[in-house]
Amino acid sequence: MTPKSRTGPGPRDRFRAQVRQEVKAAALRQLAEGGPEALSLNAIAKQLGMTGPALYRYFANRDSLLTELVIDAYGDLASALARAAGDTTGHAAARLAAVVRAYRDWARTEPHRYRLLFRAPLPGYDAQSTSLVDASQPAMNVALNVASALAASDTALPEGSRSQFGEWMKRHAIEDVSAAVAARTTMLWAHLHGLVSLEIEGNFTSMGIDPTLFYEEEVRDFVQWF
Amino acid sequence: MTPKSRTGPGPRDRFRAQVRQEVKAAALRQLAEGGPEALSLNAIAKQLGMTGPALYRYFANRDSLLTELVIDAYGDLASALARAAGDTTGHAAARLAAVVRAYRDWARTEPHRYRLLFRAPLPGYDAQSTSLVDASQPAMNVALNVASALAASDTALPEGSRSQFGEWMKRHAIEDVSAAVAARTTMLWAHLHGLVSLEIEGNFTSMGIDPTLFYEEEVRDFVQWF
DNA sequence: TGTACATCAGTGAACGCGCGTTCACTGATGTAC
Protein backbone atom coordinates (compact mmCIF):
# COMPACT_ATOMS: atom_id res chain seq x y z
CA MET A 1 0.00 0.00 0.00
CA THR A 2 1.53 3.28 -1.10
CA PRO A 3 1.54 6.39 1.11
CA LYS A 4 -1.39 8.79 0.79
CA SER A 5 -0.03 11.49 -1.44
CA ARG A 6 3.58 11.30 -2.35
CA THR A 7 5.54 11.89 -5.48
CA GLY A 8 9.05 10.62 -5.91
CA PRO A 9 11.05 8.37 -3.64
CA GLY A 10 11.16 8.91 0.09
CA PRO A 11 14.34 8.87 2.14
CA ARG A 12 14.14 5.12 2.65
CA ASP A 13 13.94 4.56 -1.09
CA ARG A 14 16.94 6.72 -1.67
CA PHE A 15 18.86 4.85 0.97
CA ARG A 16 17.93 1.55 -0.62
CA ALA A 17 19.02 2.73 -4.04
CA GLN A 18 22.33 3.86 -2.71
CA VAL A 19 23.09 0.64 -0.89
CA ARG A 20 22.15 -1.30 -4.01
CA GLN A 21 24.75 0.71 -5.90
CA GLU A 22 27.34 0.03 -3.24
CA VAL A 23 26.64 -3.68 -3.40
CA LYS A 24 27.08 -3.67 -7.14
CA ALA A 25 30.28 -1.66 -6.89
CA ALA A 26 31.69 -4.16 -4.41
CA ALA A 27 30.61 -7.01 -6.66
CA LEU A 28 32.45 -5.47 -9.61
CA ARG A 29 35.54 -5.03 -7.49
CA GLN A 30 35.40 -8.75 -6.75
CA LEU A 31 34.89 -9.66 -10.37
CA ALA A 32 37.88 -7.56 -11.30
CA GLU A 33 40.05 -9.55 -8.98
CA GLY A 34 38.80 -13.08 -9.08
CA GLY A 35 36.69 -13.79 -12.12
CA PRO A 36 32.96 -14.54 -12.28
CA GLU A 37 33.11 -17.57 -10.04
CA ALA A 38 34.66 -15.44 -7.31
CA LEU A 39 31.51 -13.40 -6.86
CA SER A 40 30.43 -14.26 -3.33
CA LEU A 41 27.55 -12.68 -1.46
CA ASN A 42 29.20 -13.20 1.88
CA ALA A 43 32.40 -11.58 0.73
CA ILE A 44 30.52 -8.61 -0.70
CA ALA A 45 28.65 -8.14 2.54
CA LYS A 46 31.85 -8.27 4.54
CA GLN A 47 33.37 -5.64 2.28
CA LEU A 48 30.45 -3.35 3.04
CA GLY A 49 30.63 -4.01 6.77
CA MET A 50 27.47 -6.09 6.83
CA THR A 51 26.64 -9.74 7.24
CA GLY A 52 25.66 -12.02 4.37
CA PRO A 53 21.91 -12.29 4.90
CA ALA A 54 21.55 -8.50 4.82
CA LEU A 55 22.05 -8.55 1.07
CA TYR A 56 18.78 -10.37 0.63
CA ARG A 57 17.06 -7.08 1.45
CA TYR A 58 18.48 -5.73 -1.81
CA PHE A 59 18.72 -8.64 -4.21
CA ALA A 60 16.59 -11.74 -4.44
CA ASN A 61 19.63 -13.95 -4.79
CA ARG A 62 23.03 -14.29 -6.33
CA ASP A 63 21.76 -14.76 -9.87
CA SER A 64 19.69 -11.61 -9.93
CA LEU A 65 22.64 -9.57 -8.74
CA LEU A 66 24.66 -11.11 -11.53
CA THR A 67 21.95 -10.38 -14.07
CA GLU A 68 21.80 -6.78 -13.02
CA LEU A 69 25.55 -6.45 -13.43
CA VAL A 70 25.30 -7.85 -16.93
CA ILE A 71 22.51 -5.46 -17.89
CA ASP A 72 24.42 -2.51 -16.45
CA ALA A 73 27.49 -3.51 -18.40
CA TYR A 74 25.59 -3.70 -21.68
CA GLY A 75 24.21 -0.25 -21.01
CA ASP A 76 27.63 1.09 -20.22
CA LEU A 77 29.15 -0.38 -23.34
CA ALA A 78 26.36 1.09 -25.45
CA SER A 79 26.98 4.50 -23.93
CA ALA A 80 30.68 4.32 -24.64
CA LEU A 81 30.03 3.39 -28.27
CA ALA A 82 27.38 6.06 -28.71
CA ARG A 83 29.67 8.68 -27.25
CA ALA A 84 32.42 7.69 -29.66
CA ALA A 85 30.01 7.82 -32.59
CA GLY A 86 28.65 11.18 -31.54
CA ASP A 87 31.94 12.82 -30.71
CA THR A 88 33.42 12.09 -34.07
CA THR A 89 32.54 14.24 -37.00
CA GLY A 90 33.51 13.81 -40.60
CA HIS A 91 33.27 10.82 -42.87
CA ALA A 92 31.30 7.82 -41.71
CA ALA A 93 34.43 5.71 -41.95
CA ALA A 94 36.05 7.87 -39.30
CA ARG A 95 33.03 7.44 -37.07
CA LEU A 96 33.16 3.69 -37.53
CA ALA A 97 36.82 3.68 -36.63
CA ALA A 98 35.98 5.63 -33.49
CA VAL A 99 33.35 3.07 -32.52
CA VAL A 100 35.76 0.21 -33.10
CA ARG A 101 38.38 1.84 -30.93
CA ALA A 102 35.80 2.58 -28.26
CA TYR A 103 34.79 -1.08 -28.24
CA ARG A 104 38.36 -2.13 -27.72
CA ASP A 105 39.03 0.52 -25.12
CA TRP A 106 35.98 -0.36 -23.10
CA ALA A 107 37.04 -4.00 -23.01
CA ARG A 108 40.59 -3.15 -22.06
CA THR A 109 39.47 -0.80 -19.31
CA GLU A 110 37.01 -3.28 -17.83
CA PRO A 111 37.98 -6.75 -18.96
CA HIS A 112 36.02 -8.36 -16.14
CA ARG A 113 32.83 -6.75 -17.35
CA TYR A 114 33.59 -7.66 -20.93
CA ARG A 115 33.93 -11.28 -19.88
CA LEU A 116 30.67 -10.98 -18.04
CA LEU A 117 28.94 -10.09 -21.28
CA PHE A 118 30.44 -12.50 -23.73
CA ARG A 119 30.97 -15.75 -22.01
CA ALA A 120 28.62 -18.01 -20.15
CA PRO A 121 29.65 -16.89 -16.69
CA LEU A 122 28.48 -19.78 -14.57
CA PRO A 123 27.09 -23.27 -14.94
CA GLY A 124 23.35 -22.99 -14.81
CA TYR A 125 23.28 -19.31 -15.64
CA ASP A 126 21.41 -18.63 -18.86
CA ALA A 127 23.36 -15.95 -20.67
CA GLN A 128 20.99 -16.04 -23.64
CA SER A 129 17.75 -15.36 -21.80
CA THR A 130 15.42 -12.93 -23.50
CA SER A 131 16.06 -10.08 -21.10
CA LEU A 132 19.80 -10.32 -21.63
CA VAL A 133 19.54 -10.51 -25.40
CA ASP A 134 17.37 -7.40 -25.28
CA ALA A 135 19.89 -5.64 -23.08
CA SER A 136 22.59 -6.23 -25.65
CA GLN A 137 20.63 -4.55 -28.41
CA PRO A 138 21.45 -0.86 -27.84
CA ALA A 139 25.17 -1.43 -28.25
CA MET A 140 24.56 -3.31 -31.46
CA ASN A 141 22.31 -0.53 -32.71
CA VAL A 142 25.05 2.04 -32.42
CA ALA A 143 27.24 -0.03 -34.68
CA LEU A 144 24.41 -0.70 -37.11
CA ASN A 145 23.59 2.97 -37.47
CA VAL A 146 27.15 4.05 -38.12
CA ALA A 147 27.60 1.18 -40.57
CA SER A 148 24.39 2.13 -42.35
CA ALA A 149 25.66 5.61 -43.00
CA LEU A 150 28.63 4.03 -44.72
CA ALA A 151 26.67 1.87 -47.11
CA ALA A 152 23.33 3.11 -48.28
CA SER A 153 22.77 0.71 -51.12
CA ASP A 154 22.02 -2.94 -50.49
CA THR A 155 24.92 -5.02 -51.75
CA ALA A 156 25.09 -8.66 -52.62
CA LEU A 157 24.25 -11.18 -49.90
CA PRO A 158 23.40 -14.86 -50.15
CA GLU A 159 19.68 -15.47 -49.97
CA GLY A 160 19.90 -17.57 -46.80
CA SER A 161 21.66 -14.83 -44.89
CA ARG A 162 19.36 -12.19 -46.28
CA SER A 163 16.28 -13.85 -44.88
CA GLN A 164 17.91 -14.76 -41.57
CA PHE A 165 19.08 -11.21 -40.93
CA GLY A 166 15.77 -9.87 -42.20
CA GLU A 167 13.94 -11.92 -39.60
CA TRP A 168 16.35 -10.85 -36.92
CA MET A 169 15.87 -7.18 -37.67
CA LYS A 170 12.11 -7.56 -37.78
CA ARG A 171 12.20 -9.23 -34.37
CA HIS A 172 14.19 -6.37 -32.89
CA ALA A 173 12.35 -3.61 -34.74
CA ILE A 174 15.47 -2.47 -36.52
CA GLU A 175 14.63 -0.27 -39.47
CA ASP A 176 16.54 1.66 -42.09
CA VAL A 177 19.25 -0.99 -42.10
CA SER A 178 19.76 -3.35 -45.01
CA ALA A 179 20.27 -7.03 -44.42
CA ALA A 180 23.69 -6.75 -46.04
CA VAL A 181 24.77 -4.07 -43.59
CA ALA A 182 23.46 -6.13 -40.70
CA ALA A 183 25.35 -9.19 -41.87
CA ARG A 184 28.54 -7.24 -42.41
CA THR A 185 28.26 -5.51 -39.06
CA THR A 186 27.78 -8.83 -37.33
CA MET A 187 30.91 -10.08 -39.01
CA LEU A 188 32.79 -7.01 -37.89
CA TRP A 189 31.57 -7.59 -34.37
CA ALA A 190 32.76 -11.20 -34.47
CA HIS A 191 36.16 -10.07 -35.69
CA LEU A 192 36.46 -7.47 -32.97
CA HIS A 193 35.35 -9.95 -30.37
CA GLY A 194 38.09 -12.31 -31.51
CA LEU A 195 40.75 -9.66 -31.25
CA VAL A 196 39.47 -8.25 -27.98
CA SER A 197 39.08 -11.55 -26.21
CA LEU A 198 42.52 -12.76 -27.24
CA GLU A 199 43.93 -9.43 -26.18
CA ILE A 200 42.37 -9.32 -22.72
CA GLU A 201 43.37 -12.92 -22.00
CA GLY A 202 46.94 -11.96 -22.71
CA ASN A 203 47.50 -13.97 -25.87
CA PHE A 204 49.05 -11.14 -27.85
CA THR A 205 51.17 -10.08 -24.93
CA SER A 206 52.57 -13.58 -24.60
CA MET A 207 53.38 -13.46 -28.33
CA GLY A 208 55.08 -10.12 -27.90
CA ILE A 209 52.76 -8.46 -30.37
CA ASP A 210 50.80 -5.22 -30.22
CA PRO A 211 47.37 -5.82 -31.75
CA THR A 212 46.63 -2.16 -32.37
CA LEU A 213 47.26 -2.35 -36.09
CA PHE A 214 44.82 -5.24 -36.37
CA TYR A 215 41.95 -3.03 -35.26
CA GLU A 216 42.77 -0.40 -37.84
CA GLU A 217 42.88 -3.10 -40.46
CA GLU A 218 39.39 -4.21 -39.48
CA VAL A 219 38.02 -0.80 -40.27
CA ARG A 220 39.74 -0.68 -43.65
CA ASP A 221 38.43 -4.16 -44.52
CA PHE A 222 34.94 -3.23 -43.46
CA VAL A 223 34.80 -0.11 -45.57
CA GLN A 224 36.17 -1.86 -48.62
CA TRP A 225 33.53 -4.53 -48.42
CA PHE A 226 30.83 -2.30 -49.86
CA MET B 1 65.95 -47.02 -7.60
CA THR B 2 65.10 -48.69 -10.89
CA PRO B 3 64.84 -52.47 -11.25
CA LYS B 4 67.97 -54.35 -12.29
CA SER B 5 67.45 -54.92 -15.97
CA ARG B 6 64.13 -53.89 -17.40
CA THR B 7 63.07 -52.26 -20.59
CA GLY B 8 59.68 -50.70 -21.01
CA PRO B 9 56.94 -50.23 -18.45
CA GLY B 10 56.02 -53.00 -16.04
CA PRO B 11 52.44 -54.01 -15.24
CA ARG B 12 52.18 -51.44 -12.49
CA ASP B 13 53.20 -48.67 -14.86
CA ARG B 14 50.63 -49.75 -17.36
CA PHE B 15 47.97 -49.77 -14.70
CA ARG B 16 48.95 -46.28 -13.59
CA ALA B 17 48.81 -44.98 -17.13
CA GLN B 18 45.39 -46.42 -17.64
CA VAL B 19 43.93 -44.99 -14.46
CA ARG B 20 45.43 -41.63 -15.33
CA GLN B 21 43.56 -41.78 -18.61
CA GLU B 22 40.35 -42.68 -16.83
CA VAL B 23 40.74 -39.77 -14.45
CA LYS B 24 41.22 -37.40 -17.35
CA ALA B 25 38.24 -38.81 -19.17
CA ALA B 26 36.05 -38.33 -16.12
CA ALA B 27 37.40 -34.80 -15.75
CA LEU B 28 36.47 -34.01 -19.33
CA ARG B 29 32.99 -35.39 -18.77
CA GLN B 30 32.64 -33.00 -15.86
CA LEU B 31 33.91 -30.04 -17.85
CA ALA B 32 31.43 -30.85 -20.58
CA GLU B 33 28.60 -30.55 -18.12
CA GLY B 34 29.53 -27.84 -15.70
CA GLY B 35 32.26 -25.59 -17.00
CA PRO B 36 35.83 -25.25 -15.75
CA GLU B 37 34.89 -24.30 -12.23
CA ALA B 38 32.91 -27.55 -11.91
CA LEU B 39 36.03 -29.66 -12.08
CA SER B 40 36.16 -31.29 -8.66
CA LEU B 41 38.64 -33.93 -7.60
CA ASN B 42 36.19 -35.47 -5.17
CA ALA B 43 33.51 -35.72 -7.82
CA ILE B 44 35.91 -37.30 -10.30
CA ALA B 45 36.99 -39.86 -7.73
CA LYS B 46 33.41 -40.73 -6.94
CA GLN B 47 32.68 -41.21 -10.63
CA LEU B 48 35.53 -43.72 -10.81
CA GLY B 49 34.41 -45.53 -7.68
CA MET B 50 37.27 -44.24 -5.59
CA THR B 51 37.67 -41.73 -2.78
CA GLY B 52 39.10 -38.28 -3.24
CA PRO B 53 42.59 -38.70 -1.79
CA ALA B 54 43.28 -41.63 -4.11
CA LEU B 55 43.69 -39.19 -7.00
CA TYR B 56 46.81 -37.81 -5.40
CA ARG B 57 48.55 -41.00 -6.45
CA TYR B 58 48.07 -39.88 -10.04
CA PHE B 59 48.17 -36.10 -10.05
CA ALA B 60 50.04 -33.76 -7.76
CA ASN B 61 46.97 -31.55 -7.36
CA ARG B 62 44.01 -30.03 -9.11
CA ASP B 63 46.07 -27.57 -11.13
CA SER B 64 48.38 -30.15 -12.64
CA LEU B 65 45.39 -32.22 -13.75
CA LEU B 66 43.98 -29.10 -15.35
CA THR B 67 47.27 -28.31 -17.03
CA GLU B 68 47.48 -31.79 -18.46
CA LEU B 69 43.99 -31.45 -19.88
CA VAL B 70 44.96 -28.20 -21.54
CA ILE B 71 48.08 -29.69 -23.07
CA ASP B 72 46.14 -32.71 -24.32
CA ALA B 73 43.56 -30.44 -25.86
CA TYR B 74 46.16 -28.41 -27.71
CA GLY B 75 47.63 -31.64 -29.05
CA ASP B 76 44.25 -32.86 -30.11
CA LEU B 77 43.42 -29.63 -31.88
CA ALA B 78 46.76 -29.70 -33.69
CA SER B 79 46.07 -33.26 -34.85
CA ALA B 80 42.67 -32.33 -36.16
CA LEU B 81 44.08 -29.40 -38.10
CA ALA B 82 46.99 -31.43 -39.47
CA ARG B 83 44.64 -34.17 -40.57
CA ALA B 84 42.48 -31.67 -42.41
CA ALA B 85 45.52 -30.15 -44.07
CA GLY B 86 46.86 -33.54 -45.06
CA ASP B 87 43.64 -35.05 -46.29
CA THR B 88 42.94 -32.22 -48.68
CA THR B 89 44.72 -32.15 -51.98
CA GLY B 90 44.66 -29.47 -54.62
CA HIS B 91 45.16 -25.76 -54.36
CA ALA B 92 46.53 -24.32 -51.16
CA ALA B 93 43.36 -22.26 -50.76
CA ALA B 94 41.34 -25.46 -50.55
CA ARG B 95 43.68 -26.78 -47.90
CA LEU B 96 43.35 -23.59 -45.91
CA ALA B 97 39.59 -23.82 -46.14
CA ALA B 98 39.80 -27.36 -44.82
CA VAL B 99 41.89 -26.21 -41.88
CA VAL B 100 39.45 -23.43 -41.09
CA ARG B 101 36.53 -25.82 -41.15
CA ALA B 102 38.43 -28.29 -38.99
CA TYR B 103 39.09 -25.56 -36.45
CA ARG B 104 35.42 -24.74 -36.26
CA ASP B 105 34.36 -28.37 -36.15
CA TRP B 106 36.75 -29.21 -33.36
CA ALA B 107 35.40 -26.35 -31.27
CA ARG B 108 31.80 -27.32 -31.96
CA THR B 109 32.42 -30.93 -31.11
CA GLU B 110 34.23 -30.15 -27.89
CA PRO B 111 33.26 -26.67 -26.77
CA HIS B 112 34.32 -27.37 -23.21
CA ARG B 113 37.85 -28.15 -24.35
CA TYR B 114 37.90 -25.12 -26.62
CA ARG B 115 36.99 -22.96 -23.64
CA LEU B 116 39.75 -24.62 -21.68
CA LEU B 117 42.27 -23.43 -24.23
CA PHE B 118 41.19 -19.90 -24.89
CA ARG B 119 39.99 -18.38 -21.72
CA ALA B 120 41.62 -18.01 -18.36
CA PRO B 121 39.88 -20.94 -16.72
CA LEU B 122 40.25 -20.13 -13.06
CA PRO B 123 41.40 -17.33 -10.81
CA GLY B 124 45.02 -17.96 -10.00
CA TYR B 125 45.59 -20.30 -12.90
CA ASP B 126 48.23 -18.97 -15.25
CA ALA B 127 47.04 -19.74 -18.76
CA GLN B 128 50.01 -18.01 -20.33
CA SER B 129 52.77 -19.96 -18.61
CA THR B 130 55.63 -20.99 -20.83
CA SER B 131 54.68 -24.65 -20.99
CA LEU B 132 51.17 -23.81 -22.14
CA VAL B 133 52.31 -21.34 -24.75
CA ASP B 134 54.65 -24.01 -26.07
CA ALA B 135 51.84 -26.53 -26.15
CA SER B 136 49.82 -24.23 -28.35
CA GLN B 137 52.52 -23.98 -30.97
CA PRO B 138 51.92 -27.13 -33.05
CA ALA B 139 48.37 -26.09 -33.91
CA MET B 140 49.58 -22.68 -34.96
CA ASN B 141 52.30 -24.25 -37.07
CA VAL B 142 49.80 -26.20 -39.13
CA ALA B 143 48.04 -22.99 -40.05
CA LEU B 144 51.31 -21.19 -40.73
CA ASN B 145 52.50 -23.89 -43.10
CA VAL B 146 49.32 -24.00 -45.11
CA ALA B 147 49.23 -20.22 -45.25
CA SER B 148 52.84 -20.11 -46.37
CA ALA B 149 52.06 -22.31 -49.35
CA LEU B 150 49.48 -19.74 -50.35
CA ALA B 151 51.77 -16.75 -50.30
CA ALA B 152 55.40 -17.30 -51.10
CA SER B 153 56.43 -13.70 -51.56
CA ASP B 154 56.66 -11.30 -48.68
CA THR B 155 54.00 -8.65 -49.01
CA ALA B 156 53.75 -5.26 -47.41
CA LEU B 157 53.68 -5.08 -43.65
CA PRO B 158 54.22 -2.14 -41.31
CA GLU B 159 57.72 -2.11 -39.88
CA GLY B 160 56.55 -2.45 -36.28
CA SER B 161 54.63 -5.61 -37.02
CA ARG B 162 57.41 -7.00 -39.14
CA SER B 163 59.91 -6.85 -36.32
CA GLN B 164 57.45 -8.07 -33.68
CA PHE B 165 56.49 -11.11 -35.70
CA GLY B 166 60.10 -11.64 -36.68
CA GLU B 167 61.05 -11.85 -33.03
CA TRP B 168 58.16 -14.12 -32.29
CA MET B 169 59.14 -16.55 -35.02
CA LYS B 170 62.76 -16.52 -33.96
CA ARG B 171 61.71 -17.34 -30.41
CA HIS B 172 59.68 -20.31 -31.59
CA ALA B 173 62.14 -21.47 -34.22
CA ILE B 174 59.66 -20.97 -37.01
CA GLU B 175 61.38 -20.91 -40.39
CA ASP B 176 60.32 -20.61 -44.00
CA VAL B 177 57.48 -18.31 -43.02
CA SER B 178 57.50 -14.62 -43.82
CA ALA B 179 56.53 -12.07 -41.19
CA ALA B 180 53.64 -10.98 -43.39
CA VAL B 181 52.24 -14.50 -43.51
CA ALA B 182 52.62 -14.83 -39.75
CA ALA B 183 50.82 -11.55 -39.18
CA ARG B 184 48.05 -12.45 -41.58
CA THR B 185 47.64 -15.92 -40.11
CA THR B 186 47.40 -14.46 -36.63
CA MET B 187 44.67 -12.16 -37.85
CA LEU B 188 42.84 -15.10 -39.40
CA TRP B 189 43.13 -16.94 -36.13
CA ALA B 190 41.69 -13.97 -34.22
CA HIS B 191 38.78 -13.80 -36.65
CA LEU B 192 38.08 -17.48 -36.35
CA HIS B 193 38.30 -17.29 -32.60
CA GLY B 194 35.72 -14.51 -32.63
CA LEU B 195 33.31 -16.51 -34.74
CA VAL B 196 33.88 -19.74 -32.89
CA SER B 197 33.54 -18.33 -29.42
CA LEU B 198 30.36 -16.45 -30.24
CA GLU B 199 29.03 -19.58 -31.89
CA ILE B 200 29.72 -21.96 -29.01
CA GLU B 201 28.27 -19.53 -26.47
CA GLY B 202 25.06 -19.51 -28.46
CA ASN B 203 25.11 -15.93 -29.67
CA PHE B 204 24.34 -16.75 -33.30
CA THR B 205 21.68 -19.22 -32.32
CA SER B 206 19.93 -16.60 -30.22
CA MET B 207 20.06 -14.28 -33.24
CA GLY B 208 18.60 -16.99 -35.45
CA ILE B 209 21.61 -16.93 -37.73
CA ASP B 210 23.74 -19.71 -39.17
CA PRO B 211 27.38 -18.57 -39.09
CA THR B 212 28.57 -21.10 -41.68
CA LEU B 213 28.84 -18.56 -44.47
CA PHE B 214 31.01 -16.37 -42.28
CA TYR B 215 33.70 -19.01 -42.14
CA GLU B 216 33.77 -19.36 -45.90
CA GLU B 217 34.07 -15.63 -46.18
CA GLU B 218 37.11 -15.68 -43.92
CA VAL B 219 38.92 -17.95 -46.30
CA ARG B 220 38.09 -15.78 -49.30
CA ASP B 221 39.27 -12.67 -47.47
CA PHE B 222 42.46 -14.35 -46.41
CA VAL B 223 43.38 -15.47 -49.89
CA GLN B 224 42.68 -12.08 -51.41
CA TRP B 225 44.92 -10.39 -48.92
CA PHE B 226 48.05 -11.47 -50.76
C1' DT C 1 59.28 -73.12 -6.64
C1' DG C 2 58.47 -70.95 -2.32
C1' DT C 3 59.00 -67.51 0.84
C1' DA C 4 60.19 -62.94 2.62
C1' DC C 5 60.06 -58.37 1.57
C1' DA C 6 59.31 -53.84 -0.59
C1' DT C 7 56.20 -51.22 -3.18
C1' DC C 8 52.32 -48.63 -3.59
C1' DA C 9 47.02 -48.11 -4.66
C1' DG C 10 43.40 -46.88 -2.06
C1' DT C 11 40.75 -45.87 2.43
C1' DG C 12 38.69 -43.20 6.16
C1' DA C 13 39.05 -39.66 9.25
C1' DA C 14 40.14 -35.16 9.82
C1' DC C 15 41.33 -30.03 8.97
C1' DG C 16 39.82 -25.61 7.86
C1' DC C 17 37.46 -23.31 4.77
C1' DG C 18 33.72 -21.08 2.09
C1' DC C 19 29.34 -21.13 -0.12
C1' DG C 20 23.99 -19.64 -0.72
C1' DT C 21 20.12 -19.38 1.79
C1' DT C 22 16.30 -19.54 5.79
C1' DC C 23 14.65 -17.94 9.94
C1' DA C 24 13.30 -15.67 14.15
C1' DC C 25 14.78 -11.64 16.20
C1' DT C 26 16.11 -6.63 17.57
C1' DG C 27 16.20 -1.95 17.14
C1' DA C 28 16.20 2.16 14.64
C1' DT C 29 13.61 5.10 11.40
C1' DG C 30 9.94 7.30 9.30
C1' DT C 31 4.79 8.03 9.41
C1' DA C 32 -0.04 8.95 10.83
C1' DC C 33 -3.00 10.84 13.83
Next chain:
DNA sequence: TGTACATCAGTGAACGCGCGTTCACTGATGTAC
Protein backbone atom coordinates in the same frame (compact mmCIF):
# COMPACT_ATOMS: atom_id res chain seq x y z
C1' DT D 1 3.99 18.91 18.86
C1' DG D 2 3.86 14.43 20.88
C1' DT D 3 2.86 9.80 20.94
C1' DA D 4 1.70 5.24 19.08
C1' DC D 5 2.53 2.35 15.46
C1' DA D 6 4.15 0.13 11.23
C1' DT D 7 8.00 -0.55 8.44
C1' DC D 8 12.09 -2.64 7.44
C1' DA D 9 17.49 -2.83 7.60
C1' DG D 10 20.48 -5.74 9.63
C1' DT D 11 22.02 -9.56 12.96
C1' DG D 12 23.38 -14.11 14.54
C1' DA D 13 22.61 -18.78 14.52
C1' DA D 14 21.79 -22.52 11.85
C1' DC D 15 21.31 -25.86 7.72
C1' DG D 16 23.43 -28.69 4.48
C1' DC D 17 26.65 -28.74 1.30
C1' DG D 18 31.12 -29.13 -1.19
C1' DC D 19 35.84 -28.09 -1.72
C1' DG D 20 41.29 -29.33 -1.83
C1' DT D 21 44.48 -31.46 0.80
C1' DT D 22 47.18 -34.16 4.78
C1' DC D 23 47.89 -38.13 7.24
C1' DA D 24 48.39 -42.68 9.27
C1' DC D 25 46.80 -46.92 7.91
C1' DT D 26 45.63 -51.55 5.42
C1' DG D 27 46.05 -54.85 2.18
C1' DA D 28 47.00 -56.47 -2.26
C1' DT D 29 50.54 -56.95 -5.86
C1' DG D 30 54.83 -57.65 -7.90
C1' DT D 31 59.83 -58.75 -7.05
C1' DA D 32 64.24 -60.80 -5.40
C1' DC D 33 66.52 -64.41 -3.67
